[in-house]
Amino acid sequence: xAEKKAIADALxxxxxxxxxxxxxxxxxxxxxxxxxxxxxxALALPGGYVRTAQDRSTTEAxxxxxxxxxxxxxxxxxxLGSFSGPERDPRGWSLSVAYYAxxxxxxxxxxxxxxxxxxxxxxxxxxxHRAIIEAAVARVRTKSQYSSLPVxxxxxxxxxxxxxxxYEALLGEPINKVSFxxxxxxxxxxxxxxxxxxxxxxxxxAQLYRLRRAFRQKLSLLERGLNAxx
Amino acid sequence: xAEKKAIADALxxxxxxxxxxxxxxxxxxxxxxxxxxxxxxALALPGGYVRTAQDRSTTEAxxxxxxxxxxxxxxxxxxLGSFSGPERDPRGWSLSVAYYAxxxxxxxxxxxxxxxxxxxxxxxxxxxHRAIIEAAVARVRTKSQYSSLPVxxxxxxxxxxxxxxxYEALLGEPINKVSFxxxxxxxxxxxxxxxxxxxxxxxxxAQLYRLRRAFRQKLSLLERGLNAxx
DNA sequence: GAAATAGTGTCTATAAGACAGTATTTT
DNA sequence: AAAATACTGTCTTATAGACACTATTTC
Numbered sequence: 438x439a440e441k442k443a444i445a446d447a448l449x450x451x452x453x454x455x456x457x458x459x460x461x462x463x464x465x466x467x468x469x470x471x472x473x474x475x476x477x478x479a480l481a482l483p484g485g486y487v488r489t490a491q492d493r494s495t496t497e498a499x500x501x502x503x504x505x506x507x508x509x510x511x512x513x514x515x516x517l518g519s520f521s522g523p524e525r526d527p528r529g530w531s532l533s534v535a536y537y538a539x540x541x542x543x544x545x546x547x548x549x550x551x552x553x554x555x556x557x558x559x560x561x562x563x564x565x566h567r568a569i570i571e572a573a574v575a576r577v578r579t580k581s582q583y584s585s586l587p588v589x590x591x592x593x594x595x596x597x598x599x600x601x602x603x604y605e606a607l608l609g610e611p612i613n614k615v616s617f618x619x620x621x622x623x624x625x626x627x628x629x630x631x632x633x634x635x636x637x638x639x640x641x642x643a644q645l646y647r648l649r650r651a652f653r654q655k656l657s658l659l660e661r662g663l664n665a666x667x
Numbered sequence: 668x669a670e671k672k673a674i675a676d677a678l679x680x681x682x683x684x685x686x687x688x689x690x691x692x693x694x695x696x697x698x699x700x701x702x703x704x705x706x707x708x709a710l711a712l713p714g715g716y717v718r719t720a721q722d723r724s725t726t727e728a729x730x731x732x733x734x735x736x737x738x739x740x741x742x743x744x745x746x747l748g749s750f751s752g753p754e755r756d757p758r759g760w761s762l763s764v765a766y767y768a769x770x771x772x773x774x775x776x777x778x779x780x781x782x783x784x785x786x787x788x789x790x791x792x793x794x795x796h797r798a799i800i801e802a803a804v805a806r807v808r809t810k811s812q813y814s815s816l817p818v819x820x821x822x823x824x825x826x827x828x829x830x831x832x833x834y835e836a837l838l839g840e841p842i843n844k845v846s847f848x849x850x851x852x853x854x855x856x857x858x859x860x861x862x863x864x865x866x867x868x869x870x871x872x873a874q875l876y877r878l879r880r881a882f883r884q885k886l887s888l889l890e891r892g893l894n895a896x897x
Numbered sequence: 898g899a900a901a902t903a904g905t906g907t908c909t910a911t912a913a914g915a916c917a918g919t920a921t922t923t924t
Numbered sequence: 925a926a927a928a929t930a931c932t933g934t935c936t937t938a939t940a941g942a943c944a945c946t947a948t949t950t951c
Binding site for chain 1: 900901902903904905906
């Protein structure tokens, strides 16, 4: 017993990253033109082979992909799940571990290789990239209902009205202002930047906030969720 | 450009299933003795190689593992995530796609190969199986707060007091009976079995319920969660 | 000071939880 | 009829949402 049979079937193993941002009040996904076959030249998710000599996990492979293809250092990054099968890649039976990343739109500007597309109107995509993006969007929307996840779409500092607009764009419906502020307060994820306000507009300036250190790497969760509606 | 380099690094690709059930009011995981090296004879999660000739996805591989190793046909099964790295398996860089399954305890009885262990007191386990189980348990507990997931730990029919006890065992705290029934009503996942009651005990018999057809394959979700406490 | 939006106080509506009552079985 | 637990009605408390008022800026 325990003979050494064929140790494992050959199988293509990749990572793909659904890089999401908020641009023009819409959730958008960053796509790049593929440099190699198959589907050379087509718009697709940034991705690549897992390199066992280099990557100490698929998460590290995803971090590497983001660094190499989108020049991003440490955005919010979480595993979404695996997508596998004999048909999804013309090269053969393949498995892709998909991740999603959230970044402020400003970090993607001036990167000619990256093309933003609204997730509500996706172009034709190779492999099962459409299904992967849709799964990522569903995950992000669900998590936005009861967590601090959306702050990772904001920049270093932001106002509460801006943060509320981000939540509203993700949830697709208006949120009651008073309730929203009570929830943000409960989440305890942000702190005011003392003396910093967003000036320059013809109205009362808004207080600037930033994400607390403790929430850079982890999420804050609500027991009851943000019950949208106004 | 697009030269055919080494198409992909060799890499061990497996699936592991965290098979959970409720036994003696405790969440327990089913482990089996490994038949082959490495860790031959040790208790571990049921798992196996992804067989590209046979399995049309990693989900199908997990279904096959459950059938072959636990004689289970179609329990609740969901992907948990992937676990990967050079160190987790002594054979080399490996990736395991982990799944979790929920079954009524009755389906596991009389299977000498399966050993139940409370997730609160796990034995020493090979690979990163402890971390995988802990991730599965965390996922199941979180989902139990706002979904119909726990019904899959009940048998074909069950009473509301039984279902409440399942939720309480998972959440680890008592739930208000009136609120619980209101929530179950909102979820709309169960229907009474006409004329069927659980008799035989020295008290008023409880109405038997069953999961509605529409919820066999999908979950019902609450907007506000089951806010435990009594 | 008019316009515009930020931020807050407070009332109302809805949902959760406590409690106690009635219901129905076995012994 | 006593014991036990199922089920339900209803009051109380907590949370969410509506609304309006004050605050602070630019023009």
